[in-house]
Amino acid sequence: MTPEQKLNNIRTIIAKAKRFDLAFAVLGILSLMLGVLVFAALFGQMFIDGAPRFTLDFFSSFPSRRAENAGILSAWVGSILVMLVTAMAAVPLGVAAGVYLEEYAPKNLLTDIIEINVTNLAGVPSIVYGLLALGVFVYQFGFGQSILSAGLTLALLILPVVIVATREAIRAIPGYVREGAYACGATQWQTVRDHIVPYSMPGILTGVIIGLARAIGETAPIITIGALTFIAFLPPTPIQETFPFMNMDWLTAPFTVMPIQMFNWTSRPEAEFQHNAAAAGFILVLMTLSMNALAIYVRYRLRKNIKW
Amino acid sequence: MVTPMENETLTIKAEAKDLNFYYGNFQALKGLNMPVYDKKVTALIGPSGCGKSTFLRCFNRMHDLYPGTRYEGGINFQPDNTNLLSDKVDPIEVRMRISMVFQKPNPFPKSIFENVAYGLRVRGENRRAVLDQKVEEALRSAALWGEVKDRLNDLAFNLSGGQQQRLCIARALATDPELMLFDEPTSALDPIATASIEELVSELKEKVTILIVTHNMQQAARISDHTAYMYLGELIEFGVTDQIFIKPQQKATEDYITGRFG
Numbered sequence: 103m104t105p106e107q108k109l110n111n112i113r114t115i116i117a118k119a120k121r122f123d124l125a126f127a128v129l130g131i132l133s134l135m136l137g138v139l140v141f142a143a144l145f146g147q148m149f150i151d152g153a154p155r156f157t158l159d160f161f162s163s164f165p166s167r168r169a170e171n172a173g174i175l176s177a178w179v180g181s182i183l184v185m186l187v188t189a190m191a192a193v194p195l196g197v198a199a200g201v202y203l204e205e206y207a208p209k210n211l212l213t214d215i216i217e218i219n220v221t222n223l224a225g226v227p228s229i230v231y232g233l234l235a236l237g238v239f240v241y242q243f244g245f246g247q248s249i250l251s252a253g254l255t256l257a258l259l260i261l262p263v264v265i266v267a268t269r270e271a272i273r274a275i276p277g278y279v280r281e282g283a284y285a286c287g288a289t290q291w292q293t294v295r296d297h298i299v300p301y302s303m304p305g306i307l308t309g310v311i312i313g314l315a316r317a318i319g320e321t322a323p324i325i326t327i328g329a330l331t332f333i334a335f336l337p338p339t340p341i342q343e344t345f346p347f348m349n350m351d352w353l354t355a356p357f358t359v360m361p362i363q364m365f366n367w368t369s370r371p372e373a374e375f376q377h378n379a380a381a382a383g384f385i386l387v388l389m390t391l392s393m394n395a396l397a398i399y400v401r402y403r404l405r406k407n408i409k410w
Numbered sequence: 411m412v413t414p415m416e417n418e419t420l421t422i423k424a425e426a427k428d429l430n431f432y433y434g435n436f437q438a439l440k441g442l443n444m445p446v447y448d449k450k451v452t453a454l455i456g457p458s459g460c461g462k463s464t465f466l467r468c469f470n471r472m473h474d475l476y477p478g479t480r481y482e483g484g485i486n487f488q489p490d491n492t493n494l495l496s497d498k499v500d501p502i503e504v505r506m507r508i509s510m511v512f513q514k515p516n517p518f519p520k521s522i523f524e525n526v527a528y529g530l531r532v533r534g535e536n537r538r539a540v541l542d543q544k545v546e547e548a549l550r551s552a553a554l555w556g557e558v559k560d561r562l563n564d565l566a567f568n569l570s571g572g573q574q575q576r577l578c579i580a581r582a583l584a585t586d587p588e589l590m591l592f593d594e595p596t597s598a599l600d601p602i603a604t605a606s607i608e609e610l611v612s613e614l615k616e617k618v619t620i621l622i623v624t625h626n627m628q629q630a631a632r633i634s635d636h637t638a639y640m641y642l643g644e645l646i647e648f649g650v651t652d653q654i655f656i657k658p659q660q661k662a663t664e665d666y667i668t669g670r671f672g
Contacts, residue, residue, distance in 0.1 A: 282517075285512075
């Protein structure tokens with residue numbers, strides 16, 4: 103074989119091998135497009151259907167029997183308040199559990215069982231959480247069909263997400279940084295407080311926001327605990343004129359949330375309400391997307407100062 | 411075996427006595443007996459995997475962080491003759507007296523100031539004036555003050571590798587340790603940064619006792635007063651550095667030093 107033939111030979115082999123690169127790239131783009139296009143179509147459809155309802159009144163009106171007067175005021179306020187309770191409950195519990203499992207728990211059978219349990223919790227159907235919450239929060243604890251019950255239910259639902267995110271974030275901290283803290287004479291708690299938790303914050307927050315984005319769209323457990331579908335008032339405001347100038351009455355108020363409002367409208371026979379449902383759906387997706395965007399931004403901002 | 415240098419009395423700062431160490435069932439250190447002299451630099455040399463880092467990390471009980479490790483025997487720490495490895499001695503107490511500089515610079519993702527102040531904060535020191543003064547002293551001793559005095563609030567990661575390692579030395583110095591452990595502190599650094607760290611180690615021995623692991627024999631020869639050669643978890647030879655390098659007693663040491671082995 104002349105050197106020239108040899109070279110041509112090599113080129114043929116490379117060209118052959120590279121066909122797989124192309125084939126895979128095409129396949130990959132097609133699979134991606136499938137997901138993206140379906141979502142874009144749905145999103146677009148909801149936007150078009152809901153277009154007549156995108157007015158300020160839609161956001162500032164209570165539900166009504168007349169579709170054109172109906173709005174999502176009680177739903178979006180309810181969703182935000184429920185998310186607030188969810189975050190307040192899930193973050194401390196999830197972070198504490200994650201930190202314990204990573205930093206404190208002895209490596210034994212019991213810990214292994216707990217770990218498997220946490221992973222399995224993430225796979226429990228959300229309606230089961232609803233049933234549990236109905237029995238425990240609504241009746242046993244007497245919280246009633248309230249924002250508090252709903253928030254705690256969804257907190258249970260996203261707890262595994264927060265725990266797993268916390269653990270992943272902690273595991274990403276290199277051993278030599280942890281050793282550096284201990285070598286300074288820090289106790290375990292000082293190491294956790296000054297290093298482990300702050301450095302895993304980007305990952306934890308990302309997990310929390312992703313979890314909340316999932317929770318905000320949950321319908322089944324909220325219906326199970328008995329959220330109402332027609333709420334023509336807002337929860338009491340937490341600020342009052344007399345001492346102590348604030349109250350927690352809103353926690354026990356009846357409520358509705360975005361997906362329930364949407365579900366209610368889709369089940370109406372009048373075609374007019376379908377526009378309301380589409381508009382509410384569009385807003386709900388927008389809320390989820392902006393939470394995901396926030397997660398990406400938070401991660402980017404906090405990670406900037408940490409390099410390893 | 412050890413011949414003290416002329417007109418100089420040596421005091422023992424720490425002494426390993428029949429020290430055995432196990433990772434699970436694997437015995438990594440076998441019956442080590444060795445002194446570390448006060449205000450001197452002692453170097454541990456030997457091929458990779460010989461147990462020199464393992465030995466070093468016994469001094470600040472770093473192994474306690476990992477399950478399945480076990481010490482036997484002791485390291486007696488002077489002047490109070492405390493056995494550092496005793497179950498009754500809290501590893502936190504040990505680490506408060508003995509500080510460490512690691513192989514890879516490991517500053518915290520905090521400001522330069524907070525990195526140096528961390529050891530003090532752990533000890534409950536939060537008075538700004540005291541922190542300011544101690545941080546400055548430590549940074550001066552670590553030959554870093556001039557380079558960072560105008561940007562103490564900058565992130566430590568913005569420093570170069572050599573500066574980061576000197577920052578870690580400042581962090582280890584800020585709490586007035588009795589003994590400083592260096593675990594191959596220059597292995598991740600370029601030759602210029604290495605030279606500055608070596609110079610620093612030689613200066614520091616005025617104030618503090620130093621035990622340093624190095625895989626670089628020239629480095630051991632340049633900066634240490636005493637050298638220990640370890641092989642497969644055993645101490646083969648310990649002596650005054652010049653003696654170890656010029657006329658080692660053991661054939662194994664000679665083979666390693668002359669490059670016939672390792």
